[in-house]
Amino acid sequence: xxxxxxxxxxxxxxxxxxxxxxDLLKADHTVILAKSGKQALxxxxxxxxxxxxxxxxxxxxxxxxxxxxxxxxxxxxxIAVIFxxxxxxxxxxxxxxxxxASDYITKPFNFAVVRARVSCHLQLARQRRMLExxxxxxxxxxxxxxxxxxxxxxxxxxxxxxxxxxxxxAILDIDFFKNYNDHAGHAMGDRVLQSVASxxxxxxxxxxxxxxxxxxxxxxxxMPDTDIADAAxxxxxxxxxxxxxxxxxxxxxxxxxxxxxxxxxxxRPGSRESAVDLxxxxxxxxxxxxxxxxxxxxxxxxxxxx
Numbered sequence: 001x002x003x004x005x006x007x008x009x010x011x012x013x014x015x016x017x018x019x020x021x022x023d024l025l026k027a028d029h030t031v032i033l034a035k036s037g038k039q040a041l042x043x044x045x046x047x048x049x050x051x052x053x054x055x056x057x058x059x060x061x062x063x064x065x066x067x068x069x070x071x072x073x074x075x076x077x078x079i080a081v082i083f084x085x086x087x088x089x090x091x092x093x094x095x096x097x098x099x100x101a102s103d104y105i106t107k108p109f110n111f112a113v114v115r116a117r118v119s120c121h122l123q124l125a126r127q128r129r130m131l132e133x134x135x136x137x138x139x140x141x142x143x144x145x146x147x148x149x150x151x152x153x154x155x156x157x158x159x160x161x162x163x164x165x166x167x168x169x170a171i172l173d174i175d176f177f178k179n180y181n182d183h184a185g186h187a188m189g190d191r192v193l194q195s196v197a198s199x200x201x202x203x204x205x206x207x208x209x210x211x212x213x214x215x216x217x218x219x220x221x222x223m224p225d226t227d228i229a230d231a232a233x234x235x236x237x238x239x240x241x242x243x244x245x246x247x248x249x250x251x252x253x254x255x256x257x258x259x260x261x262x263x264x265x266x267x268r269p270g271s272r273e274s275a276v277d278l279x280x281x282x283x284x285x286x287x288x289x290x291x292x293x294x295x296x297x298x299x300x301x302x303x304x305x306x
């Protein structure tokens with residue numbers, strides 16, 4: 001396991017306790033240290049740790065206020081927080097748990113207890129992240145699913161509008177896929193879906209580009225900061241790549257192999273076109289591409305709406 005694979009723990013406490021906890025945990029985890037509530041909030045937003053160990057009594061901002069701010073920030077709201085404090089009354093513990101703390105360890109702490117509780121909450125963090133990942137991944141093709149595409153599309157559109165940058169998207173469809181399934185069977189159809197998904201992912205050019213399974217035999221591409229010419233050119237290269245896989249399709253009138261049709265549209269700088277309308281434009285051009293013979297890319301040209 002490399003250092004990058006280690007789970008991250010943010011320790012927020014007085015100088016002596018920070019060092020003690022760091023020495024206790026650093027062999028198996030990446031430990032980030034903060035000496036104040038203000039610094040804790042900055043580091044939590046920057047590093048998004050898997051777990052936070054937080055003292056209650058601190059200058060300027062106490063632990064309760066830090067916890068409240070962490071829970072109010074969507075980036076850090078789900079991070080588990082364990083209070084480590086000398087305030088050991090049941091009322092203190094109940095107050096911290098009510099605010100959203102995941103656990104409570106009193107000082108002077110027992111090293112074995114700290115290790116055990118840290119291990120437990122990090123395991124829960126791993127499971128939560130796995131579930132979050134699975135919720136956004138298509139089970140068959142192992143690429144992003146429609147839910148993840150929709151979330152990313154909303155974010156990238158707002159970003160494009162704010163910075164007056166282009167945003168391109170495409171919807172593509174495997175030509176005559178129902179015929180293929182009827183002829184070859186659903187097991188072979190699943191293999192085709194997996195092969196197409198792999199070709200699309202491998203053919204995208206940047207980490208910011210997204211490939212998603214949109215539904216059935218449809219896929220969607222999201223290409224931030226990509227103009228019409230570049231988006232259409234990339235789509236054509238992907239279409240050619242899928243054709244070059246030479247997966248036989250005897251029941252297609254478009255070709256003797258598996259092919260795909262693309263419809264695309266670009267949100268141009270200065271446009272205020274709605275997310276629904278942009279997506280509909282791409283879908284409409286996919287329909288046209290299929291109507292005009294399939295195995296082609298049709299991109300909406302020259303649209304501008306102030």
